[in-house]
Each structure stands twice: as C-alpha cells, then as structure tokens.
Amino acid sequence: MSKLEVLASALILRQTDYKDNDAIILALSEQGEFISLYARGIKKSMSKNAGGLQAMTFSQLTYFEKTKGLHLLKSAKYINSYVKDLNDYDQMMTAFILVEIITNIQRYQVENNPEIYQAITQALSLLNQVDNTLIIAKLLVIVLELNGQKLIADACAKCGDQKVNYISSDYGGFVCYECLVSNDVEVYSLEVMKLFRYVNKTDLLKLKNNDFKDNDLLECLKIIYSFYNTYTGEYLSNIKHFIDVE
Ligand SMILES: [Zn+2]
Structure with a gap:
C-alpha cells in the first residue's frame, strides 16, 4: 500500500x-x-x-x-x-455557482491547470465588489477559453468586419449582417452587444460595475450561459437563481 x-x-x-x-x-x-x-x-x-x-x-x-x-x-x-464576509444570499448563491462551474471542469478537461485555480480564487475575491452576474459570466468565458473555445467578441467571426449586428452560437460570437446565413439568431440591443464584448475582453480583476443595467447584465449572462451549455454540454443547477433556462 x-x-x-x-x-x-x-x-x-x-x-x-x-x-x-x-x-x-x-x-x-x-x-x-x-x-x-x-x-x-x-x-x-x-x-x-x-x-x-x-x-x-x-x-x-x-x-x-x-x-x-x-x-x-x-x-x-x-x-x-472566501465567503466569511458574505451576508447576502445572492452573493452566496453566486459563490456556489462559481464553484459549480469549476467543479464541472473535471468532466470535460483532464489536464491540471493553475489558471483554473487562479480564476476561481480571483472570482470569489470579487464577490463583495462586482455585480454577481458579471462575475459568473466572466468565469464562464474563462473556462471556455481554457477549453479552447474562446468566444469571438472583436469583430465579425466570419469576415472580420468591425460592424457587427448579431451574436451567433454557430459562429462562436459576433457576426455581421452580410455574413449571416440563417435567420435564427436573436437580435440584441446595442447595450447587450457592448456588454458581451466587455465581459469577453476585460480581465477578471479589472471588472467594474460601470452603469450596466440589470436587465442587460442578465441578458448577457443568458447568452454566455447558452454558449457554455452548447459547447461543454454542462448545466449549472443553481443558475436558475438568476436567469430563466430550460
Ligand atoms: Zn461578416
């Protein structure tokens, strides 16, 4: 033994x-x-x-x-x-969701990666400072990136044009009007498009609440969760606390 x-x-x-x-x-x-x-x-x-x-x-x-x-x-x-100073139920639920995201990694990625540890501890440390949905969305973006599924939030995923109109799961992010083949994408407001870019492009520790509206934050989380669900096949049992999912 x-x-x-x-x-x-x-x-x-x-x-x-x-x-x-x-x-x-x-x-x-x-x-x-x-x-x-x-x-x-x-x-x-x-x-x-x-x-x-x-x-x-x-x-x-x-x-x-x-x-x-x-x-x-x-x-x-x-x-x-990381949770001793939390006294708000939403923050506690967020902590559970963050841990669930990390725990799920075991099922689809086998190699050890210090960046996983770094991401979860940084995310937990932000709980008292940054909006819950922003932290969850960012951690989902990070685990997708670590899994080789970086979302495209710079320009059109197909032609590279800066003028983008939609977010498409088929293309993995932004797509412009000209490149869209099927019409089954949802149309999002400019604020949600900007927020999608912000969550994808901003470093975790640099996230700030700015003046984002609650509805836009929830919409953005819903889009990113949908990517996560589609790409990894994983669900988050506690995510229902924030957004409606099937
Ligand atoms: Zn295009």
Missing part, C-alpha cells in the same frame, strides 16, 4: 457527508489539480481539521496519496475563507 505523504495548498470546493462522522472532500490545488480526499472523523465536535474543510476555504492540506481511490486526509489547516 502506498503511503506517500503530500502537502498541498488548496481551495475546498465541496464537502459531502459520509457515514456518521466522516466526509469526502473535493479540493482544487494551487497547481489546478482536483483532489478527492477521505476525511475521517471530521464531523466529531473535537475535530481539529473541520474548520479547514468547509467549502470555499483556502487550506493547507496534508494527505496520504493513494494510487487507487480517495486519498486519505491527515490534517487540514485553515488559512482563509
């Missing part, structure tokens, strides 16, 4: 109860590796590891690496929580 001891700084994504006192932990290391751990006895009141294993906590983990199945947790040291 392998008993290699590993030390990892990681974000706790999920804690699932198991038996009476145990839990299964899903964490994401700074190197962008998803780690599944068996945590024994952490539901007991005396557990010194419990505080470092709450979802959305950044912790120092020590575990025994198993070649098969779950690794076995030795200790978890709490460093910081």
Whole structure:
C-alpha cells in the first residue's frame, strides 16, 4: 500500500457527508489539480481539521496519496475563507455557482491547470465588489477559453468586419449582417452587444460595475450561459437563481 505523504495548498470546493462522522472532500490545488480526499472523523465536535474543510476555504492540506481511490486526509489547516464576509444570499448563491462551474471542469478537461485555480480564487475575491452576474459570466468565458473555445467578441467571426449586428452560437460570437446565413439568431440591443464584448475582453480583476443595467447584465449572462451549455454540454443547477433556462 502506498503511503506517500503530500502537502498541498488548496481551495475546498465541496464537502459531502459520509457515514456518521466522516466526509469526502473535493479540493482544487494551487497547481489546478482536483483532489478527492477521505476525511475521517471530521464531523466529531473535537475535530481539529473541520474548520479547514468547509467549502470555499483556502487550506493547507496534508494527505496520504493513494494510487487507487480517495486519498486519505491527515490534517487540514485553515488559512482563509472566501465567503466569511458574505451576508447576502445572492452573493452566496453566486459563490456556489462559481464553484459549480469549476467543479464541472473535471468532466470535460483532464489536464491540471493553475489558471483554473487562479480564476476561481480571483472570482470569489470579487464577490463583495462586482455585480454577481458579471462575475459568473466572466468565469464562464474563462473556462471556455481554457477549453479552447474562446468566444469571438472583436469583430465579425466570419469576415472580420468591425460592424457587427448579431451574436451567433454557430459562429462562436459576433457576426455581421452580410455574413449571416440563417435567420435564427436573436437580435440584441446595442447595450447587450457592448456588454458581451466587455465581459469577453476585460480581465477578471479589472471588472467594474460601470452603469450596466440589470436587465442587460442578465441578458448577457443568458447568452454566455447558452454558449457554455452548447459547447461543454454542462448545466449549472443553481443558475436558475438568476436567469430563466430550460
Ligand atoms: Zn461578416
């Protein structure tokens, strides 16, 4: 039996109860590796590891690496929580959605990528400062980009013309009137088109609320979620909290 001891700084994504006192932990290391751990006895009141294993906590983990199945947790040291200062339900729901987006990556992308870790921790750190729908939309754009599905938000996806009229999922972003073949695209307002460009082109940490209208923000999130859903085949169970989806 392998008993290699590993030390990892990681974000706790999920804690699932198991038996009476145990839990299964899903964490994401700074190197962008998803780690599944068996945590024994952490539901007991005396557990010194419990505080470092709450979802959305950044912790120092020590575990025994198993070649098969779950690794076995030795200790978890709490460093910081990304949600300790949230007192608003919408922000909490947003945090859950951000984690859901990241957790889903395991199903369609297998390689470890530190940029995944960077994106989720930066997104969580913005919760008190930037509009919820803007953060969610941006994280979706980032995971699509990491998956080789960068959306086209500079010019027409087909001819490169700067004058764009539509957003098309067939073309992966902006398309102009001349290049449109089928007419089954939805027509969006200029504000929504601008917002789509803004979310795609602005760095995550540079996002600002500006004067965006709530309806435009929701519309933009809906468009980007539709790309995400179409391209990755993934759904987000909590997204209904913000937008209507089938
Ligand atoms: Zn064109």
